[in-house]
Amino acid sequence: MTTNDIGYVTADGRQIGGVMMEMKNITLKFGGVVAIKDISFDIREGEIRAIIGPNGAGKSSMLNVISGFYNPQEGDVLFHGKKRPQMRPYKVAQQGIARTFQNIALFEGMSVLDNVMTGRLTHMKSSLISQAIWWGKAQAEEVANREKVEEIIDFLEIQSIRKTPVGRLPYGLKKRVELARALAAEPKLLLLDEPMAGMNVEEKEDMSRFILDVNDEFGTTIALIEHDMGVVMDLSDRVVVMDYGKKIGDGTPEEVRNNQEVIDAYLGVSHD
Numbered sequence: 632m633t634t635n636d637i638g639y640v641t642a643d644g645r646q647i648g649g650v651m652m653e654m655k656n657i658t659l660k661f662g663g664v665v666a667i668k669d670i671s672f673d674i675r676e677g678e679i680r681a682i683i684g685p686n687g688a689g690k691s692s693m694l695n696v697i698s699g700f701y702n703p704q705e706g707d708v709l710f711h712g713k714k715r716p717q718m719r720p721y722k723v724a725q726q727g728i729a730r731t732f733q734n735i736a737l738f739e740g741m742s743v744l745d746n747v748m749t750g751r752l753t754h755m756k757s758s759l760i761s762q763a764i765w766w767g768k769a770q771a772e773e774v775a776n777r778e779k780v781e782e783i784i785d786f787l788e789i790q791s792i793r794k795t796p797v798g799r800l801p802y803g804l805k806k807r808v809e810l811a812r813a814l815a816a817e818p819k820l821l822l823l824d825e826p827m828a829g830m831n832v833e834e835k836e837d838m839s840r841f842i843l844d845v846n847d848e849f850g851t852t853i854a855l856i857e858h859d860m861g862v863v864m865d866l867s868d869r870v871v872v873m874d875y876g877k878k879i880g881d882g883t884p885e886e887v888r889n890n891q892e893v894i895d896a897y898l899g900v901s902h903d
């Protein structure tokens with residue numbers, strides 16, 4: 632498949648746009664450990680982009696570079712063509728980037744609704760003082776935020792558990808609530824950290840469907856990392872494959888599946 636400045640058309644006929652985020656020659660080290668070695672790739676408007684690789688390949692490190700949490704020692708991250716400095720998490724959120732975590736990061740004692748509501752924080756303009764003075768305005772904002780949250784709760788089919796404390800939910804549903812919270816921020820770029828990890832087959836199918844629906848319905852660009860190659864192949868438009876911190880493949884699922892270096896990495900063929 633070839634890409635150009637304008638974008639490309641996917642196998643299922645969707646138009647993908649220009650470059651949203653570009654990783655240029657990224658190298659990230661932890662002391663003597665080189666977690667990412669000179670990797671370049673881009674993420675385009677509207678696409679579902681996966682980063683896969685065996686254990687320790689450097690996927691989480693890469694997601695943390697994309698999210699702005701890690702600052703690479705070498706290379707640049709360009710967001711909408713502009714070099715991006717290291718940013719605090721709230722700045723990242725303000726830029727329209729939201730994420731989920733591998734180890735679910737929700738407030739266990741709070742209801743589903745309240746957890747999803749926390750995803751709206753970046754959209755809440757009223758300060759405590761202005762809420763006191765302009766009570767009506769703050770109330771209107773609260774109603775608008777509630778409406779958005781209810782829309783997402785309906786979309787992800789979690790209406791029946793909206794009042795349930797998150798701590799009481801099974802794993803698969805917690806993952807869905809985390810997705811709901813990230814969506815509540817109305818992100819332009821959604822980062823998913825192993826969204827299918829620890830799920831059974833049915834839960835994986837549900838999550839795949841929701842990821843596709845989010846991309847289709849809201850036009851959200853999605854970048855996800857996954858350990859399991861199988862689950863992302865049907866889902867992704869393009870896939871980056873990492874192994875031992877290096878990029879060993881980049882292309883459509885079909886291209887990546889037929890790449891000998893990728894096949895060897897997943898079969899555990901020795902590097903010497």
Ligand SMILES: Nc1ncnc2c1ncn2[C@@H]1O[C@H](COP(=O)(O)OP(=O)(O)OP(=O)(O)O)[C@@H](O)[C@H]1O
Pocket residue numbers: 661664665666684685686687688689690691692693858
């Ligand atoms: N905070 C850290 N401090 C030191 N070394 C780290 C740190 N984070 C990652 N590493 C090392 O960097 C390398 C890449 O790790 P990373 O977690 O990014 O891989 P991964 O592909 O996400 O692995 P997994 O699939 O097991 O989660 C590993 O050798 C790991 O031990």
